[in-house]
Amino acid sequence: MFFSIRELNEGIAEKLERFNAKPFQKKEGSRLDAFLAEEKAALLPLPEIPYELSSWKKAIADKSYHVSVEKMLYSVPYEYIGHGMEIRLTRNVVEIFFDGQRVCSHxxxxxxxxxxxxxxxxxxxxxxxYSLWDGSRFVSWAEDVGPHTAVVMRGILSAHAVE
Structure with missing residues (x-):
C-alpha cells in the first residue's frame, strides 16, 4: 500500500527495473540489454528548455490597441487595431500572433x-x-503650485491606487 505519490513512484520504479532486467522468453538477453546495445546510442539529448503546456485563444485588437485575454488587457502595435489575433498562453507568458507571426509578448x-x-x-x-503623465508628474506640478496642493495630489493618487 502506498501513502504518497513519492512512495507510489518508488514502487513503480522498483517493479520496472525488475521487469526490464527479466530475460526474454524466446531470445537472448532482456529489455535492458536490448536498450543498452541498440537504442541508447540513438537517443538525442533532452531540450534545454522543458516543454511548457499552452492554450490558444483568438481576439480582436480593439481601438485602444489591446486584446482582452481572460479579463486582462495586453497591448499590440497600433497597426493591428481591428485585426484578429491568435494568442498563446503559457503559465507566465502571453504571446500574440498575426498571420502566424509573433507580434509581441507580455x-x-x-x-x-x-x-x-x-x-x-x-x-x-x-x-x-500622454504615457509620460504618471503620478510623479502630477505631484511635481502640484509642488510647483504649493505644498498643500502637493499633499492633496498625493492623497488623490493614493486613493486612486487602492480602488
Missing part, C-alpha cells in the same frame, strides 16, 4: 481582473506623450 498578468500591460512602443505617436 508577462502574464495575475490577480485583479482588468489589469493592463501596455508597451509604449505599441502606442500611436500621439498617445506616447
Amino acid at each position: 508577462t502574464r498578468l495575475r490577480g485583479r481582473p482588468g489589469q493592463c500591460s501596455t508597451v509604449p512602443s505599441h502606442m500611436p505617436p500621439e498617445h506616447r506623450k
Whole structure:
C-alpha cells in the first residue's frame, strides 16, 4: 500500500527495473540489454528548455490597441487595431500572433481582473506623450503650485491606487 505519490513512484520504479532486467522468453538477453546495445546510442539529448503546456485563444485588437485575454488587457502595435489575433498562453507568458507571426509578448498578468500591460512602443505617436503623465508628474506640478496642493495630489493618487 502506498501513502504518497513519492512512495507510489518508488514502487513503480522498483517493479520496472525488475521487469526490464527479466530475460526474454524466446531470445537472448532482456529489455535492458536490448536498450543498452541498440537504442541508447540513438537517443538525442533532452531540450534545454522543458516543454511548457499552452492554450490558444483568438481576439480582436480593439481601438485602444489591446486584446482582452481572460479579463486582462495586453497591448499590440497600433497597426493591428481591428485585426484578429491568435494568442498563446503559457503559465507566465502571453504571446500574440498575426498571420502566424509573433507580434509581441507580455508577462502574464495575475490577480485583479482588468489589469493592463501596455508597451509604449505599441502606442500611436500621439498617445506616447500622454504615457509620460504618471503620478510623479502630477505631484511635481502640484509642488510647483504649493505644498498643500502637493499633499492633496498625493492623497488623490493614493486613493486612486487602492480602488
